[in-house]
Amino acid sequence: MGTMVREVGVAVVAALDAAGYMGSTIGQYRKSIRALERLAQKQGGVYTPGLGADFSAMTTSPRTGKFSAQRRFDYGRLVSLFDSYVLTGTVTLAARKRSGGGYGLQSGEFIALMTAWSDEMEQRGLAVATRGTYGRMARDYLVYLEAVGVTSLNVAGGASVFGFLDSLQGRWAQSAMWSVASSFRPFLKFTRRRDLLDAVGMANARRHHGIVPTLRDADEQLVVRACAEGKVSARDAAITLLALVTGLRACDLIALHLNDIDWRGFTIGIVQAKTGNPLTLPLLPMIAGKLADYVLNERPASGDAHVFLRSAAPHVALADHASIYVVATKMFRAAGVKDVKAGTRALRHNAASKLLRAGTPLPTISAVLGHASPDSTTVYLSMDAEHLRACVLPLPQGAVR
Structure with a gap:
């Protein structure tokens, strides 16, 4: 009999508690563990790396029906801990960035594209913060493409840009979408896909010039x-x-x-x-x-x-x-x-x-x-x-x- 999800979950929570993680963070892990237990019921509650991969791929929010970056992060970080326990017998709590290995992407073409884009930004001498912002926007777009079943930029059309920007509505205020579009355009220029670049313009993300607030x-x-x-x-x-x-x-x-x-x-x-x-x-x-x-x-x-x-x-x-x-x-x-x-x-x-x-x-x-x-x-x-x-x-x- 394989390792049970419930057993690994207990070990993960104990490791987080021993390391001094905040109660709210542990609570979020518990929520993800319960979701994984429900998925594992189909195979008797046993955890396998294959089950973990399926769980990580569940990136659509049942509430909105849209791709959820937070859901993808929560499930992905839990699977990494479960895999470490199954493979080594211990829970590895090494710091895990949201980008993940290989930029958090599965497609070899997308990983190569992100590597080329990172090299291009560095050669252009862009500031570290700017490279981070442009890189995150490009990666999030490619992650979105994978979530909707697209693994090659050649088959991505202008509709994918509209879908990606729409998926961000829950995370970004409408007034901030101009900044999102501005940080997204440089990557699309780099890909030389004029149709994708035109789609960003058609999205009509306008800049808001509000009066800057100050403290009394x-x-x-x-x-x-x-x-x-x-x-x-x-x-x-x-x-x-x-x-x-x-x-x-x-x-x-x-x-x-x-x-x-x-x-x-x-x-x-x-x-x-x-x-x-x-x-x-x-x-x-x-x-x-x-x-x-x-x-x-x-x-x-x-x-x-x-x-x-x-x-x-x-x-x-x-x-x-x-x-x-x-x-x-x-x-x-x-x-x-x-x-x-x-x-x-x-x-x-x-x-x-x-x-x-x-x-x-x-x-x-x-x-x-x-x-x-x-x-x-x-x-x-x-x-x-x-x-x-x-x-x-x-x-x-x-x-x-």
Whole structure:
């Protein structure tokens, strides 16, 4: 008799618990295990690698009827643990990235295409963050093609582009679809498939230019006070203050290394992930104090050189932008700030707003925010209400009111 799904599931959950994984994460694993048990009932509840492959291929959400990237990730990571147990007798909890081996693709043609696209982006000298964004969008499209039974780009038509963009609707806000399309176009240009490129244009993903939101002065004071009074961990306080004061991007906060901090000179020196440009920023005493408190007293013991690590096992660098958003949301809640969408974007805009109100020239703000082009800074003019009012012309005498 083979190894039972229930038996392997118990071993997986025990390994996750022993490694200190969060209860919510273990709960998600339990949910996937129950789904695998239901599938295994057809063969007496026995687990085999073949069953695992079938389970991993169940990427369609029963709720929406569409391809689900989250479902694919959850089922895939569980199968990798089950396979490791069946083959070695132990559960291997090595960090597993969402891309997976071979970019998470099965088709040899698609794997070769992704490799060529990665090489092309590197040769063009694109920033690491840009390569990551373009690469993820290309990979997600190819994963979608495999999910609908297409394993060669030669047989993919314009309808596949519409289907792919439609599958993202649940994960992306409508206002963000312009960014999705912009990150998708470079890959389609690389494939030289004009029909696919035209399909993206026909999708009519428009850019939204909303007025950039900022924090009220009272809310900003509440956040700073909460950081100073220790209402959250030193790690979360340091991350929030860095974003609030310096306007650092989430990717740069995640990538910050211990040797990027000049403790004697009270500065931080980095190479920006998005632009590849060097940037040196002053380290205010409060921020330096929170950083020191975190590094000396709170930071888990780890060989990882990144400054900010996961507080729960495995103690590695924070995963992505969502990790920073969770930190900011927790900080705002602890500070009692309501009706404000947390995140480094809001804090970054707030930093720009304060510089504008202080009369700082746009080129200087551009340098502080790390923009590749000063033109990128002009969007922040929309939130400088005081100076915008000064541009309003009075109505001529006798004009209709």
